[in-house]
Amino acid sequence: MKNFVEIYDKIKSAVPEHHFEFKDDPFWILITTILSQRTKDATTDAAARNLYNKYHDCYGLAGAKPEDVKEIIRYVGFSNVKSKRIIEVARLIMDKYNGSVPGKYDELTKIPGVGSKTANIVLTQGFKIPAIAVDTHVFRISNRIGLVHEKTPEKTEEALKKVIPEKYQIEFNPVFVEFGKSICRPVNPKCNICPVNKCCDYYSNVYLKKINEKNKIKASGTLGKKN
Numbered sequence: 216m217k218n219f220v221e222i223y224d225k226i227k228s229a230v231p232e233h234h235f236e237f238k239d240d241p242f243w244i245l246i247t248t249i250l251s252q253r254t255k256d257a258t259t260d261a262a263a264r265n266l267y268n269k270y271h272d273c274y275g276l277a278g279a280k281p282e283d284v285k286e287i288i289r290y291v292g293f294s295n296v297k298s299k300r301i302i303e304v305a306r307l308i309m310d311k312y313n314g315s316v317p318g319k320y321d322e323l324t325k326i327p328g329v330g331s332k333t334a335n336i337v338l339t340q341g342f343k344i345p346a347i348a349v350d351t352h353v354f355r356i357s358n359r360i361g362l363v364h365e366k367t368p369e370k371t372e373e374a375l376k377k378v379i380p381e382k383y384q385i386e387f388n389p390v391f392v393e394f395g396k397s398i399c400r401p402v403n404p405k406c407n408i409c410p411v412n413k414c415c416d417y418y419s420n421v422y423l424k425k426i427n428e429k430n431k432i433k434a435s436g437t438l439g440k441k442n
């Protein structure tokens with residue numbers, strides 16, 4: 216079994232600190248996470264900040280007109296669907312939860328549009344409760360390295376629970392997200408400069424093999440040349 220703490224420490228020291236547009240505010244962390252699906256961080260953060268400046272809290276957003284919200288979040292992916300969704304979420308938080316986002320996984324996942332990842336982001340970042348939030352970066356990196364060997368985010372979450380000590384669970388997602396954006400990118404990961412390449416399955420099973428094949432092709436090309 217890989218040593219998570221050793222790997223995590225190396226990754227953490229190689230990446231910039233993750234920017235959170237909202238800290239310690241479960242409602243806006245929830246809204247930002249819903250907006251973030253299939254949208255770049257900077258676009259999501261700007262849209263969420265503009266919403267916050269106009270509506271302030273769930274009561275304000277619950278009374279917003281969908282067309283106004285859609286205009287504010289127009290650069291976010293699926294803005295039409297998301298504008299209606301976040302108003303619906305704000306109304307639910309207001310009516311069912313007296314204006315406070317629930318701090319329990321089972322309640323959070325009853326909210327429309329809130330799946331496991333979003334619920335776990337709200338728990339970890341909004342309430343500082345240990346949980347495993349598996350987004351595309353966490354899924355890809357954990358399986359590439361070989362911390363887990365799973366085919367779905369759901370199974371990856373279950374497997375990572377056994378690998379990541381609780382005290383790391385709150386901050387590991389933002390660290391892996393930054394690592395996924397800067398080094399372990401979806402396409403063309405920078406394995407040659409990666410601080411954990413010595414203990415990464417992808418590095419030894421895929422990356423090094425590709426390099427060796429390239430070198431062989433180069434060498435055979437050089438040998439075939441007439442002087």
Ligand code: SF4
Pocket residue numbers: 359360398399400404405406407409410411412415416417418422
């Ligand atoms: S060696 Fe490559 S695949 Fe492995 S963690 Fe580093 S960047 Fe990702």
